[in-house]
Amino acid sequence: MLYRIATSYWARYALQIIPVLLIITFVIFFLVYIAGDPVGQRLGDNASPQQIADLREAMGLNRPFHVQYGEYMWNLVRGDFGESYMYGRDAMPIVLDRLPNTFLLGGAAMLISIAMAVPLGVLSATHKNSVLDVVVSGLAVVGKAIPNFWLGIMLILVLSVSLGLFPVSGSGSWAHLVLPAITLSGGVTAELTRVIRSNMLEVLNQDYIRTARSKGLPHQVVLYRHAFRNCLVPCITLLALTTPLVISSAIITESVFAWPGIGQLLVNAVTAADMAIVQAVVFVTALLIIAFNLAADILNKVIDPRIRFE
Amino acid sequence: MTQQPLMENETSTKAAPGGPAVSGSGGSAAVVRRRLRTLLQSPAATIGALVLLLCVLTALLAPFISPYPPGQQHPQDRLLPPFWLEGGSTEFLLGTDNLGRDILSRIVHGVQVTLLVSGIAVIISAVLGVTLGVISGFYAGGWFDTIIQRLVDANMAIPNILLILVIIGSMGPSTVTLTVVLGVTGWVIFARMVRADVVSLRERDFVRAARSIGTRDPVMMMRHILPNVMPTTIVVATLSFGTNIVIEASLSFLGLGIQPPTVTWGYVLNEGRDYLATAWWIATFPGLAITITVLAIMFLGDWLRDVLDPREKKRS
Numbered sequence: 001m002l003y004r005i006a007t008s009y010w011a012r013y014a015l016q017i018i019p020v021l022l023i024i025t026f027v028i029f030f031l032v033y034i035a036g037d038p039v040g041q042r043l044g045d046n047a048s049p050q051q052i053a054d055l056r057e058a059m060g061l062n063r064p065f066h067v068q069y070g071e072y073m074w075n076l077v078r079g080d081f082g083e084s085y086m087y088g089r090d091a092m093p094i095v096l097d098r099l100p101n102t103f104l105l106g107g108a109a110m111l112i113s114i115a116m117a118v119p120l121g122v123l124s125a126t127h128k129n130s131v132l133d134v135v136v137s138g139l140a141v142v143g144k145a146i147p148n149f150w151l152g153i154m155l156i157l158v159l160s161v162s163l164g165l166f167p168v169s170g171s172g173s174w175a176h177l178v179l180p181a182i183t184l185s186g187g188v189t190a191e192l193t194r195v196i197r198s199n200m201l202e203v204l205n206q207d208y209i210r211t212a213r214s215k216g217l218p219h220q221v222v223l224y225r226h227a228f229r230n231c232l233v234p235c236i237t238l239l240a241l242t243t244p245l246v247i248s249s250a251i252i253t254e255s256v257f258a259w260p261g262i263g264q265l266l267v268n269a270v271t272a273a274d275m276a277i278v279q280a281v282v283f284v285t286a287l288l289i290i291a292f293n294l295a296a297d298i299l300n301k302v303i304d305p306r307i308r309f310e
Numbered sequence: 311m312t313q314q315p316l317m318e319n320e321t322s323t324k325a326a327p328g329g330p331a332v333s334g335s336g337g338s339a340a341v342v343r344r345r346l347r348t349l350l351q352s353p354a355a356t357i358g359a360l361v362l363l364l365c366v367l368t369a370l371l372a373p374f375i376s377p378y379p380p381g382q383q384h385p386q387d388r389l390l391p392p393f394w395l396e397g398g399s400t401e402f403l404l405g406t407d408n409l410g411r412d413i414l415s416r417i418v419h420g421v422q423v424t425l426l427v428s429g430i431a432v433i434i435s436a437v438l439g440v441t442l443g444v445i446s447g448f449y450a451g452g453w454f455d456t457i458i459q460r461l462v463d464a465n466m467a468i469p470n471i472l473l474i475l476v477i478i479g480s481m482g483p484s485t486v487t488l489t490v491v492l493g494v495t496g497w498v499i500f501a502r503m504v505r506a507d508v509v510s511l512r513e514r515d516f517v518r519a520a521r522s523i524g525t526r527d528p529v530m531m532m533r534h535i536l537p538n539v540m541p542t543t544i545v546v547a548t549l550s551f552g553t554n555i556v557i558e559a560s561l562s563f564l565g566l567g568i569q570p571p572t573v574t575w576g577y578v579l580n581e582g583r584d585y586l587a588t589a590w591w592i593a594t595f596p597g598l599a600i601t602i603t604v605l606a607i608m609f610l611g612d613w614l615r616d617v618l619d620p621r622e623k624k625r626s
Binding site: 144244 | 460461463464466467468469470471472475476477479480482552556559560563564565566579582583586587590593597604608
């Protein structure tokens with residue numbers, strides 16, 4: 001049953017994402033094309049015009065637009081994003097090597113967000129206008145406004161430099177994961193808390209909650225089994241929608257903490273004008289975001305059978 | 311879909327001062343006074359407006375109110391703490407950095423670039439996004455709309471900061487690049503929100519009436535549609551102003567945005583990163599400035615949304 005839903009939906013979804021992928025790859029290609037090639041950047045300010053011309057010729061940058069685009073697409077279909085000049089080997093495997101680290105960081109951040117936002121959101125809804133609610137709402141607003149690189153630096157300042165609880169940066173142990181994960185979770189926690197609170201407020205007024213209470217069910221059971229379940233769909237949708245936000249934040253968080261994921265790789269590649277890596281990272285990111293959205297759609301369908309795929 | 315009442319004429323005239331007159335109104339001073347009164351009724355919005363006003367004044371008056379030029383070094387007074395700490399001096403209220411530059415002066419000058427870059431970028435995004443949104447909503451379902459919608463979809467899958475990094479990767483970082491790129495990549499949210507407005511607007515009676523007397527499409531869009539999407543545009547512009555400030559600061563922090571010697575909050579923060587153990591104030595105060603400014607913009611944006619767009623009242 002579930003399998004059938006997934007496959008037929010898959011088929012249609014796949015057809016929908018093809019134009020999106022085509023546009024994305026075209027936009028990336030076009031941006032690099034019109035932005036001017038990275039040759040000048042790579043050779044530095046002292047390069048002679050002859051050197052620049054030679055490198056352009058060698059990189060095939062003098063050919064017409066459609067020829068370059070055709071070759072780019074053909075390579076792309078074969079998973080070839082070109083050679084990274086920083087590393088001297090294919091860009092894609094380098095990106096894929098770094099991906100598990102980003103998943104680890106992003107996953108940890110998501111878990112922290114959920115672990116914080118669910119109780120805080122539910123409690124501030126059940127204790128509406130209490131001190132707790134005001135404090136939580138205030139924190140959620142501030143959490144949205146704090147730029148996450150600064151949050152990261154403040155965490156380093158207090159927890160690493162002053163208290164010596166966690167390492168300042170790097171990777172290799174669980175302790176290294178704590179601060180970057182908290183930093184990355186900040187924005188999502190704030191948003192998720194707000195959504196859970198407002199959805200719980202709505203659900204708690206429903207008739208079936210009153211029924212559940214009136215038949216004498218314990219408070220916690222009503223809260224989490226009857227009310228919170230009905231908040232799951234918007235929460236999962238929100239989590240999927242925040243994937244781009246998490247990835248954007250991860251780029252900066254990884255750089256702050258020298259965490260060896262694709263975000264730090266991207267920043268280094270941009271600094272060095274290594275466009276092969278840059279393009280591979282952007283492509284992988286776009287695929288991830290599309291995949292997360294699809295996963296959220298399917299998960300929502302499983303949780304709430306009333307949702308139909310059109 | 312329930313029909314919404316027409317936008318008040320006052321709102322439209324107020325919102326689009328440069329646009330075509332929607333109503334010949336007397337007493338625009340009265341309108342301004344009334345708006346000001348609703349602003350004062352919301353403490354958060356009042357604080358937001360005051361903070362932003364302070365930012366703008368600081369930016370304009372920076373050369374006169376800043377204690378020192380932002381790059382002036384005081385080799386005798388390196389890494390001084392803020393004045394309230396031991397060893398601090400009232401000559402350098404927020405302390406100095408490793409070269410003896412006054413942190414307060416650097417923050418005061420930093421606000422100029424931040425506001426200018428984010429502001430110009432918002433204008434670029436708004437012009438692009440509103441134009442595309444109005445046309446695509448007006449011809450909803452047509453080929454132009456289809457293209458715009460696919461571009462909007464594609465944009466959902468690439469965070470703007472990635473696009474910006476792609477361009478900075480090939481062009482190299484500079485203030486002009488950053489401003490233009492921020493502006494050009496920011497059109498999507500404007501186009502999406504404005505299109506949604508236009509799709510419902512074009513079925514309204516006044517648009518039908520205009521069409522029935524043979525008004526040409528471009529005139530209809532300029533005179534009847536555009537003034538009515540201004541409230542949405544102003545709300546979106548406020549929010550993306552805040553987003554731009556954060557993106558600019560993040561990129562400058564990474565060394566990929568505005569390049570020294572131009573002073574920005576993000577870059578000062580970056581310089582402070584190496585001195586966390588010895589001089590926490592270098593990284594702390596610029597970040598505080600960013601957070602407070604963004605908070606102020608968020609407060610003002612929430613209030614504007616409530617005032618300008620009655621459909622979007624907050625639920626809680």
